[in-house]
Each structure stands twice: as structure tokens, then as C-alpha cells.
Amino acid sequence: MLRIENLCKSYGKFRAVNDLNLHIPKGEIFGFVGPNGAGKTTTMRIICGLLDATSGKVYADGIDVIDRPKELKRKIGYMPDFFGVYDDLKVMEYLEFYASIYNIKGADSRKICQDLLELVDLTDKKDFYVDSLSRGMKQRLCLARSLVHNPELLILDEPASGMDPRARIEMKEILRTLKSMGKTILVSSHILPELAELCTAIGIIEKGRVVMSGTVDEITRKVYHTQTIRIKVIDRLEEAIRVLQEYPDIDGINPVGDNEVEASFNGDEVFMNALLVRLIQNNIPVTAFNQLDGNLEDIFMKVTATGEVEQ
Amino acid sequence: MSANTQKRYFRINPVLLKELKVRMRSWKAAILIGTYNFVLLLLTIFIMKLTMNNDIGAPTQATIFGTYAFLVAAQFGLITLIAPALTAGAISGEREKQTLDILLSTTLNHRSIITGKLFSSLSQIILLLVSSIPVFSIIFLYGGIGLVQLLQVYLFFILIAVTLGSIGIFFSTFIKKSTAANVLTYAVVVFLYLGTILISVFYVQLVIMPNYTNSQYEGTFWVFNLNPAVALISLVMDQFQEGGGRVFQGLTLTVQQGKLHLWHINAIFNAGLSVVLLFLSALKLNPVKRKWLGRGKK
Numbered sequence: 001m002l003r004i005e006n007l008c009k010s011y012g013k014f015r016a017v018n019d020l021n022l023h024i025p026k027g028e029i030f031g032f033v034g035p036n037g038a039g040k041t042t043t044m045r046i047i048c049g050l051l052d053a054t055s056g057k058v059y060a061d062g063i064d065v066i067d068r069p070k071e072l073k074r075k076i077g078y079m080p081d082f083f084g085v086y087d088d089l090k091v092m093e094y095l096e097f098y099a100s101i102y103n104i105k106g107a108d109s110r111k112i113c114q115d116l117l118e119l120v121d122l123t124d125k126k127d128f129y130v131d132s133l134s135r136g137m138k139q140r141l142c143l144a145r146s147l148v149h150n151p152e153l154l155i156l157d158e159p160a161s162g163m164d165p166r167a168r169i170e171m172k173e174i175l176r177t178l179k180s181m182g183k184t185i186l187v188s189s190h191i192l193p194e195l196a197e198l199c200t201a202i203g204i205i206e207k208g209r210v211v212m213s214g215t216v217d218e219i220t221r222k223v224y225h226t227q228t229i230r231i232k233v234i235d236r237l238e239e240a241i242r243v244l245q246e247y248p249d250i251d252g253i254n255p256v257g258d259n260e261v262e263a264s265f266n267g268d269e270v271f272m273n274a275l276l277v278r279l280i281q282n283n284i285p286v287t288a289f290n291q292l293d294g295n296l297e298d299i300f301m302k303v304t305a306t307g308e309v310e311q
Numbered sequence: 312m313s314a315n316t317q318k319r320y321f322r323i324n325p326v327l328l329k330e331l332k333v334r335m336r337s338w339k340a341a342i343l344i345g346t347y348n349f350v351l352l353l354l355t356i357f358i359m360k361l362t363m364n365n366d367i368g369a370p371t372q373a374t375i376f377g378t379y380a381f382l383v384a385a386q387f388g389l390i391t392l393i394a395p396a397l398t399a400g401a402i403s404g405e406r407e408k409q410t411l412d413i414l415l416s417t418t419l420n421h422r423s424i425i426t427g428k429l430f431s432s433l434s435q436i437i438l439l440l441v442s443s444i445p446v447f448s449i450i451f452l453y454g455g456i457g458l459v460q461l462l463q464v465y466l467f468f469i470l471i472a473v474t475l476g477s478i479g480i481f482f483s484t485f486i487k488k489s490t491a492a493n494v495l496t497y498a499v500v501v502f503l504y505l506g507t508i509l510i511s512v513f514y515v516q517l518v519i520m521p522n523y524t525n526s527q528y529e530g531t532f533w534v535f536n537l538n539p540a541v542a543l544i545s546l547v548m549d550q551f552q553e554g555g556g557r558v559f560q561g562l563t564l565t566v567q568q569g570k571l572h573l574w575h576i577n578a579i580f581n582a583g584l585s586v587v588l589l590f591l592s593a594l595k596l597n598p599v600k601r602k603w604l605g606r607g608k609k
Contacts, residue, residue: 049415049598052598052599065599066599069599070418073417074418076416078412080416083409083412084410085410086329086410088333089329098417100329101325101419
């Protein structure tokens with residue numbers, strides 16, 4: 001859906017985006033992670049045709065952002081990190097104004113805007129002036145605004161920034177709904193655990209380059225080279241540890257409390273299955289056997305500290 | 312013409328529509344129209360009282376001319392004050408409110424944003440002009456002024472409003488802060504109204520006049536053609552077939568340059584200036600200029 005090739009953006013001698021490459025398949029929620037000034041917003045603005053790239057190509061659904069900007073803008077819905085609203089318009093009028101830009105008028109416009117207000121849970125606010133809405137509501141309204149022309153690709157720059165926990169959870173639910181509707185979403189956020197939970201893939205960007213990308217699991221493996229499983233037993237923990245020690249691929253065993261143990265290993269799901277079977281065959285009363293997700297914050301700190309670009 | 316093309320052809324600029332809705336329903340619009348007409352009415356009563364006290368019986372040609380010229384000048388002065396104020400914050404205001412990026416990320420054409428903003432301001436000025444017709448038509452009581460003359464003056468007003476509005480839009484696009492855009496817009500307006508006169512007078516006195524020691528310089532120095540106020544005087548004098556003649560060295564209002572009067576040249580200049588300023592504004596507003604500059608070509 002979105003393909004970025006060798007994208008560069010320079011401001012004088014400073015390179016905000018440096019040879020950035022990215023591919024986001026259709027229907028994916030892609031999390032854009034990076035420290036402040038890494039080039040996330042610059043990249044997003046170039047994708048939306050708000051900024052001129054120094055070099056490189058951006059294609060959305062095969063459409064070049066430079067050659068066919070108007071066509072591209074029909075496919076993209078953009079929500080900037082900082083945005084304002086027309087405080088002298090009412091909520092419904094605000095959406096209808098943007099609908100009219102895409103030549104959606106009359107009954108069609110009213111229907112679409114009502115549906116969108118329902119999606120973002122603002123139906124009861126439709127006759128309120130935009131200015132009277134809370135920050136979280138304005139964020140949701142802006143998201144609804146970006147959907148008014150039914151775009152295939154959503155570019156959301158820090159959509160949950162400044163929101164309280166409840167509003168963040170609601171925003172996450174809306175994004176999940178949008179994914180189920182088949183939208184492709186590129187979302188940047190500083191709240192990493194949320195991204196890990198929400199996104200099908202993430203890209204870590206630093207100094208204008210994507211230093212690592214893939215699913216959270218893939219990145220965890222790339223960063224730590226091992227995976228961790230946590231095993232919980234009713235009793236006989238020592239016996240369980242003895243079984244684990246028989247496997248040379250398990251390079252770390254760390255008891256956690258009286259009846260739990262964490263084992264880091266270098267292997268795949270087949271290995272994990274074999275290990276579980278072995279524990280059961282040894283009559284060890286296993287009650288839980290689960291793989292631990294990589295901690296995105298740790299991964300982020302590790303990757304951005306080394307600044308290595310994946311090969 | 313296909314249905315789609317027809318739909319596109321008759322499409323009203325969404326920015327214009329939104330601006331009109333917002334501007335016209337607020338109290339500000341009513342207050343502006345009320346104040347404008349109130350000031351104009353006071354001025355009209357003032358000039359009527361002044362002229363009627365002096366005239367016994369039918370008004371003289373001089374009285375009619377004086378009253379008409381005064382009303383035209385008053386209306387012109389008000390437009391000069393209002394037009395830049397309505398436009399100088401149009402784009403910079405969007406930038407300050409952080410709504411410009413969202414607007415630019417839509418399919419809306421950059422030219423549409425510029426023209427939408429200009430014409431919404433202009434429509435407010437036209438509304439002021441139309442609403443002032445009853446006050447202005449007092450001049451018909453005197454006779455001697457036809458509809459054609461009034462129409463000519465009103466069209467000139469609209470052209471001046473477009474020019475001043477374009478200057479406002481231009482600075483609003485190029486300057487980030489509305490306050491700075493307002494200051495620069497009024498600075499250019501002052502230059503057009505006063506600066507051109509000062510430059511002309513000094514140039515004529517210091518450079519041209521030394522060559523006319525034994526004769527009078529009967530021409531009009533070209534910089535005067537840029538001055539809207541001078542052009543308006545030229546138009547009103549033209550309507551009354553008043554001589555006007557040489558106001559001072561270097562400014563002779565009745566002299567035709569080719570077949571054009573001073574106000575003709577000024578109108579052409581204003582129209583040209585507006586087109587250039589609006590074009591540059593639209594160009595500046597377009598964030599992706601590679602196509603324009605040919606850099607995007609493979």
C-alpha cells in the first residue's frame with residue numbers, strides 16, 4: 001500500500017530524512033517509533049504531499065506523491081500531531097466542510113458525517129461548537145475528519161498525544177475498528193507499549209533512517225537473538241529446571257519465585273512444543289507455558305543506542 | 312458536457328462557502344455593516360448640511376460635484392481601511408490556528424484556497440457597497456449623476472478592493488504572523504497612496520523640471536498612474552468633464568496617454584498587480600513545487 005524508496009530530506013546541511021526505505025502492505029497497522037527529531041513527522045508530511053522531498057520516491061497504492069498529488073490525496077487521510085480546528089463551526093458543520101472539499105454534498109455528506117461521528121462516539125456533540133470540545137474529543141473529531149473521504153491509507157502522527165488513559169484506550173479501539181474495515185494505518189506514537197499492542201508491524205527510525213522494522217517478535221529476535229518462555233508449575237520446580245538444563249539451546253534459566261521459571265532459548269515454535277511435551281512426559285505439573293513478548297521500550301532503547309541499521 | 316464535468320463546473324469553492332457562512336452569521340458582520348453605513352450616513356448628512364446652507368434654490372453644478380466627490384472619497388477611504396484588514400490575516404491566520412496543513416492535505420487546489428479567502432473577504436466588501444447604495448443614492452436628489460457614473464465608480468471600488476485584498480493575501484501567505492502581515496500590507500497601501508505621490512513630486516522637481524526652465528511640463532509622471540486615489544480623482548473628473556488639468560507639475564489629470572486616461576492605466580495596473588500577487592501566493596502555498604520547477608521529472 002505504501003512504498004518509500006531512498007527518501008531524503010535536507011534542510012541545508014542537516015539531513016532530517018536520510019535514505020529512508022519502507023514498505024507497508026495493505027491492511028497493516030504500522031507503528032513508527034523514534035526519538036524526537038528522528039524524522040517521523042517529516043516523513044509523514046512528505047507522504048501527505050505537505051513537504052517536498054530532496055530526493056527519493058513515495059508511492060501510495062502505486063501512485064507517486066509528486067506526479068499525481070491530487071489522486072494520492074484522495075487515498076490518504078492525515079491527522080497531524082499538532083492541529084487546530086475552526087472554532088466558529090459546529091461539529092457537524094466541521095465535518096461537512098471537509099466532505100464538501102471532496103465533493104461530497106447533501107444527503108450523502110450528512111450520512112457519512114453522522115456515521116463518522118458515531119464511529120468516534122461524538123454523535124451527541126454534533127450541534128456543539130468545535131471550540132467547546134475537550135482535547136480528546138477534538139482528537140477524535142480530527143480522526144473522523146481524516147476519514148470523511150473514505151481513504152485507504154491513514155497517516156496518524158501521534159494521534160493519542162495529550163489524551164488521558166480512557167481516551168487513549170478509546171482511540172486504540174477506534175484504530176482496531178478501522179483496521180477491521182481494511183484500512184492501512186501508519187501511526188507514530190511515543191507510548192511504545194500501546195504501539196506494541198496495536199500494531200501488526202513497527203519501524204524504528206533514528207537520524208532519518210529506519211534502523212529496524214518487522215513485527216515486535218521479529219524485532220525482539222533480531223535484537224536479543226533469543227526468546228524467553230515462562231513456565232509455571234504446581235510443584236517440582238527443581239525437576240523442571242533439570243529437564244530444561246538438558247537442552248543445549250536453552251542458554252539461560254532464571255527461577256522466578258517458588259513455582260515459576262524463565263528460560264531464554266534460541267529456537268522456534270517446534271522447539272517450544274518439544275520442550276512442553278518433554279515436561280509433560282516427565283509428569284511435571286505444568287499450569288502455564290507462555291512466550292514472553294519483547295518489551296518494546298527496552299528494544300527501542302537498545303536499538304536507538306547502537307543506531308545499527310538492519311541489513 | 313458529461314454530468315461529472317457539469318458537477319465540477321458548477322461547484323462552489325468550499326472555502327468560500329465556509330468563510331461566507333462563518334462570517335455572515337456572526338455579530339461581527341452585522342456590526343461592520345452597521346458601523347460602515349452609520350459613518351457613511353454621518354458624512355453624508357454633514358456634506359448635505361454644508362452644501363444646502365450655502366445654496367438657495369436649485370443646487371449648482373459645483374454643489375453636486377462637491378457632494379458626489381465627497382461621498383465617493385468617503386466610501387473609497389472606508390474601503391481602503393477595511394479591505395486589507397479583511398485579508399491580511401486570511402492565510403497566516405490559518406497557519407496560526409494550525410488548520411492550514413489539514414487544508415493542504417486535502418484535494419483542495421492551492422488556487423482555490425487563495426481565491427476562496429479573497430472572494431469571501433471581497434463579498435463582505437461588496438455587501439458593504441450594496442448596503443450603502445441607499446445612503447449613496449441621496450446624490451440622485453440633486454440630479455446630474457447617472458446610473459452609469461455610479462456603476463463606474465462602484466466597479467472601480469471593487470477593483471481597488473480586489474487589489475488591496477490581493478496585497479493582504481500575498482503578505483498573509485508569505486509572512487507567518489498575522490500581525491506582521493497586517494503591518495506590511497498597510498505599509499504597501501500607504502506607499503501606493505502617499506509614497507507614489509512623494510516619489511513623483513520629488514522626481515519631477517529634482518530631475519524633470521530642470522529641463523523645463525522656459526516652459527511648463529504638461530505631462531503626467533508615470534508613477535502617478537499607480538496611485539489609486541489619484542486614479543479615482545481622475546475618474547470622477549472624467550465623469551463630470553471637469554477640467555482638472557494640471558494639479559501640479561508632473562500631474563495633469565485630463566491628459567490622455569494614447570487613448571487611455573489615468574484611471575484606465577491605474578485599473579489595468581491594479582488588475583495586473585492582483586493577478587501577479589495571487590499567482591505568487593498560490594505558488595507559495597503549494598508545498599510541493601518540484602513539478603513547477605521541473606525537478607520531479609525522471
